[in-house]
Amino acid sequence: MSGDLLSLTLRIWRQAGPDDRGGFRDYKLSGVSTHMSFLEMLDVLNEQLIESGEEPVAFDHDCREGICGTCSLMINGQAHGPDNATTTCQLHMRRFKDGDLIVIEPWRASAFPVIRDLVVNRSAFDRIVQAGGYVSVNTGNAPDGNAISVPGKTQEVAMDAAACIGCGACVAACKNASAMLFVAAKVSQMAVLPQGQPERGERVLNMVAQMDQEGFGHCTNTNECEAACPAEISVRNIARLNREFIRASLTTGS
Amino acid sequence: MVRVASETLNSRVPEGPVDQIWDKHRFNMKLVNPANKRKFSVIVVGTGLAGGAAAASLAELGYHVKSFCFQDSPRRAHSIAAQGGINAAKNYPNDGDSIWRLFYDTVKGGDYRAREANVYRLAQVSNSIIDQCVAQGVPFAREYGGTLANRSFGGAQVSRTFYCRGQTGQQLLLGAYQAMMRQVHLGKIEMYARREMLELVVVDGLARGIVVRNLATGKLETHTADAVVLCTGGYGNVYYLSTNAKGCNVTAAWRCHKRGAYFANPCYTQIHPTCIPVSGDYQSKLTLMSESLRNDGRVWVPKDPNEKRSASSIPEEDRDYYLERRYPSFGNLVPRDVASRASKERCDAGYGVGDTGLAVYLDFRDAIQRAGEDAIRKRYGNLFHMYEKITAENPYQVPMKIYPAVHYTMGGLWVDYNLMSNLPGLFVLGEANFSDHGANRLGASALMQGLSDGYFVIPYTIGDHLAKSALPPVPEDHPACLEAAQAAEGRLDKLLDIQGRRTVDSFHRELGGIIWDHCGMARNKDGLEKAIGQIRDLRDQFWKDVRVLGSGETLNQSLEKAGRVADFLEFGELMCVDALNREESCGGHFREEHQTPEGEAQRNDQDFSYVAAWEFTGVGKECTLHKEELKFPNVPPTTRSYK
Numbered sequence: 047m048s049g050d051l052l053s054l055t056l057r058i059w060r061q062a063g064p065d066d067r068g069g070f071r072d073y074k075l076s077g078v079s080t081h082m083s084f085l086e087m088l089d090v091l092n093e094q095l096i097e098s099g100e101e102p103v104a105f106d107h108d109c110r111e112g113i114c115g116t117c118s119l120m121i122n123g124q125a126h127g128p129d130n131a132t133t134t135c136q137l138h139m140r141r142f143k144d145g146d147l148i149v150i151e152p153w154r155a156s157a158f159p160v161i162r163d164l165v166v167n168r169s170a171f172d173r174i175v176q177a178g179g180y181v182s183v184n185t186g187n188a189p190d191g192n193a194i195s196v197p198g199k200t201q202e203v204a205m206d207a208a209a210c211i212g213c214g215a216c217v218a219a220c221k222n223a224s225a226m227l228f229v230a231a232k233v234s235q236m237a238v239l240p241q242g243q244p245e246r247g248e249r250v251l252n253m254v255a256q257m258d259q260e261g262f263g264h265c266t267n268t269n270e271c272e273a274a275c276p277a278e279i280s281v282r283n284i285a286r287l288n289r290e291f292i293r294a295s296l297t298t299g300s
Numbered sequence: 301m302v303r304v305a306s307e308t309l310n311s312r313v314p315e316g317p318v319d320q321i322w323d324k325h326r327f328n329m330k331l332v333n334p335a336n337k338r339k340f341s342v343i344v345v346g347t348g349l350a351g352g353a354a355a356a357s358l359a360e361l362g363y364h365v366k367s368f369c370f371q372d373s374p375r376r377a378h379s380i381a382a383q384g385g386i387n388a389a390k391n392y393p394n395d396g397d398s399i400w401r402l403f404y405d406t407v408k409g410g411d412y413r414a415r416e417a418n419v420y421r422l423a424q425v426s427n428s429i430i431d432q433c434v435a436q437g438v439p440f441a442r443e444y445g446g447t448l449a450n451r452s453f454g455g456a457q458v459s460r461t462f463y464c465r466g467q468t469g470q471q472l473l474l475g476a477y478q479a480m481m482r483q484v485h486l487g488k489i490e491m492y493a494r495r496e497m498l499e500l501v502v503v504d505g506l507a508r509g510i511v512v513r514n515l516a517t518g519k520l521e522t523h524t525a526d527a528v529v530l531c532t533g534g535y536g537n538v539y540y541l542s543t544n545a546k547g548c549n550v551t552a553a554w555r556c557h558k559r560g561a562y563f564a565n566p567c568y569t570q571i572h573p574t575c576i577p578v579s580g581d582y583q584s585k586l587t588l589m590s591e592s593l594r595n596d597g598r599v600w601v602p603k604d605p606n607e608k609r610s611a612s613s614i615p616e617e618d619r620d621y622y623l624e625r626r627y628p629s630f631g632n633l634v635p636r637d638v639a640s641r642a643s644k645e646r647c648d649a650g651y652g653v654g655d656t657g658l659a660v661y662l663d664f665r666d667a668i669q670r671a672g673e674d675a676i677r678k679r680y681g682n683l684f685h686m687y688e689k690i691t692a693e694n695p696y697q698v699p700m701k702i703y704p705a706v707h708y709t710m711g712g713l714w715v716d717y718n719l720m721s722n723l724p725g726l727f728v729l730g731e732a733n734f735s736d737h738g739a740n741r742l743g744a745s746a747l748m749q750g751l752s753d754g755y756f757v758i759p760y761t762i763g764d765h766l767a768k769s770a771l772p773p774v775p776e777d778h779p780a781c782l783e784a785a786q787a788a789e790g791r792l793d794k795l796l797d798i799q800g801r802r803t804v805d806s807f808h809r810e811l812g813g814i815i816w817d818h819c820g821m822a823r824n825k826d827g828l829e830k831a832i833g834q835i836r837d838l839r840d841q842f843w844k845d846v847r848v849l850g851s852g853e854t855l856n857q858s859l860e861k862a863g864r865v866a867d868f869l870e871f872g873e874l875m876c877v878d879a880l881n882r883e884e885s886c887g888g889h890f891r892e893e894h895q896t897p898e899g900e901a902q903r904n905d906q907d908f909s910y911v912a913a914w915e916f917t918g919v920g921k922e923c924t925l926h927k928e929e930l931k932f933p934n935v936p937p938t939t940r941s942y943k
Contacts, residue, residue, distance in 0.1 A: 063854055081579045083690075089584055089805070096858065101850045104374060104857050108545040111587045112686055113470055114376045131687075136689040160514050161856040169493065172373050176485040180478035181437045185357040185755045188435035189429070190461075192392065195446035196439075205439040205464060209682075210469055212375055241437040277304045 222263030247298030351531030352729025353754025382469025411740020540812025739887025
């Protein structure tokens with residue numbers, strides 16, 4: 047069972063190392079089944095490259111089921127490709143046509159420096175979480191789970207925000223390379239939950255400060271982030287982040 | 301082929317009634333004074349549920365922690381993909397659950413091949429895990445009144461599973477990851493991402509450090525500590541196709557094994573019944589559809605093997621709901637090994653569906669009619685979406701097609717009651733160890749075990765080791781460190797020098813095919829012996845003919861994969877040796893020669909009620925088997941029936 051077979055031109059960003067200037071290279075690939083996933087298609091390309099003596103294209107990936115946030119390709123100028131609410135690894139070749147040119151690039155942001163080819167360094171996201179994306183509770187300190195009552199609606203809002211997979215598509219899609227949606231998702235989850243209340247003010251101020259320090263851009267409300275987000279995080283969270291920031295700025299003691 | 305050691309392994313389980321052991325043990329274990337904890341350093345390898353929870357908890361206690369993961373961030377560990385839920389004995393639904401029942405169900409679910417004391421402890425701390433996660437802000441599903449919701453999972457007749465839609469693993473992992481990040485911020489954890497452990501450093505018989513490769517720069521680094529905690533997950537990728545992430549591997553555990561840590565029960569692999577079927581030769585991994593779906597989905601195949609009608613047009617009387625037929629009391633929620641074999645049986649007999657005939661239906665029609673599409677969407681949301689992305693079929697309208705796939709590995713490095721390997725100073729947590737699930741793991745218990753080990757066991761047991769052991773500082777130029785670094789460097793250079801003709805992936809696929817065929821859902825003596833021969837041949841070919849381009853001084857994914865496949869080519873042989881040695885069927889290990897007339901697993905408690913812990917003596921050499929006898933005073937073994 048192979049589905050239809052496509053012949054494609056893949057225009058891929060190659061960069062030997064962090065200091066290499068890099069550039070696009072074109073590869074022709076035929077016999078691509080429409081049932082293949084995008085990354086399986088790259089696997090096939092890589093096998094052919096290795097067999098012909100050329101080093102394969104390096105790209106980050108892991109779970110290949112849309113949850114770990116590792117895969118991170120700009121495909122024809124769209125973060126994670128043309129489908130809504132889909133990660134790179136969930137994209138399947140039935141989305142493309144025979145003869146298509148597919149341009150494949152890494153996430154572009156100065157806060158995400160390229161390591162090699164399509165692999166970038168997203169440790170900035172970890173540092174933002176380190177600045178406050180948690181509830182400060184040591185192991186062993188917790189009351190009974192049901193002692194903290196969470197209304198159904200609150201739980202849904204928190205869960206929707208918590209679904210962020212930390213992939214950085216929001217940054218890649220944004221013309222300002224802003225990380226507001228990522229920060230907004232974590233701040234929102236914690237701001238609406240009872241567990242997040244004690245540190246609500248410090249959290250948003252510290253995370254936003256770290257976000258700025260990392261060199262992400264400012265938000266100008268283009269909403270490109272929401273359109274690209276594979277976890278369907280809403281820009282309403284950015285609105286909430288802004289409210290939380292103002293609230294904290296006015297009320298958190300220095 | 302197998303030499304059996306004369307003394308049985310000592311698990312160091314304390315004396316006493318099983319429900320009091322852990323409490324007494326915590327009193328009896330040596331403590332490290334709070335002010336002294338900062339004098340000790342601990343290395344934690346892996347940042348999944350077990351590793352993340354351990355690193356955070358140990359750092360909170362005051363130990364200096366160095367944490368390592370091969371991914372670009374600790375939050376990428378494959379625990380993140382777990383979908384359906386985490387078990388605990390809270391009994392919120394008031395349906396008869398208790399610590400004892402969770403203990404009982406887990407021992408039975410493991411087909412009486414787990415260590416009772418470890419399993420009891422797991423059940424005992426399960427409630428604290430839920431409390432801790434809630435306190436961290438993990439958004440568990442709630443009822444309208446604000447209390448935690450529950451659902452059912454396989455192998456249990458109570459509703460004891462807590463969940464976050466279809467992404468419980470992600471949310472629990474983020475809870476542990478966030479706790480870790482807090483400690484990084486406080487300077488208590490040194491975090492090293494994009495680092496792969498390639499060697500264990502052993503000094504005077506104690507595990508005292510690791511050698512890692514920086515995957516971004518290629519540089520080898522040596523790190524020393526007072527103890528090493530391995531949380532490196534399972535070995536399902538020995539089959540090439542599994543539900544594991546592509547990076548999951550056995551390397552860290554295998555390195556420890558080659559330095560003396562026994563590997564226990566490698567043949568106990570779990571094949572999950574509901575995964576999306578293979579669609580072609582290029583298939584790179586298999587996608588899990590959570591067991592929680594079997595709460596509402598009904599498994600069936602057409603009664604007619606030549607059925608041509610589309611699924612939706614096949615009426616009830618022409619459908620064979622074979623799990624409900626064969627196992628009336630558990631129905632669709634029989635444990636995974638039972639469900640997987642039942643589906644394989646139907647497909648082998650010619651009743652399978654789909655283009656390959658290697659699929660069965662998982663149908664939500666009745667649940668949607670009963671509860672409405674919105675309710676189903678709310679329970680499973682992202683799972684249905686994921687299915688549609690991959691197959692282009694809409695499971696709200698047509699039944700899902702599913703087939704069993706390799707998912708979890710119950711085997712792992714042997715550990716005692718303190719979760720310490722026979723190699724002192726090496727602790728092993730989570731899926732990387734062998735301990736709690738016996739020959740078959742129940743659904744929603746992996747998450748429970750990882751967090752139990754990381755939050756509530758290692759913080760206590762590591763103190764006992766640190767307080768009792770002489771731990772002189774180990775400088776990075778200690779001969780053991782230099783030797784380990786040289787060994788790692790040597791292997792990398794060798795892989796790069798071969799410059800053969802075949803890609804690493806081609807070897808990996810071939811190995812996966814051999815192991816799936818002969819050490820998969822059903823095994824037999826001839827097949828296993830054949831597989832061992834084939835694996836040896838393939839391994840020889842690999843070391844003569846693998847092609848790894850580029851250098852070791854940059855990011856080089858082929859080199860990374862080559863090292864992992866080289867280790868799988870050795871490990872795979874041990875798996876088959878273990879399967880050959882165990883002449884009975886239990887849990888996920890099904891020997892065709894040992895089955896009941898109805899095709900169910902037939903255990904041999906008389907001769908095989910032991911843990912098979914293997915000692916490394918050399919690649920391809922005769923292994924030494926250490927047996928740990930298992931006794932079941934509290935959950936007497938019965939024929940495991942779900943009828």
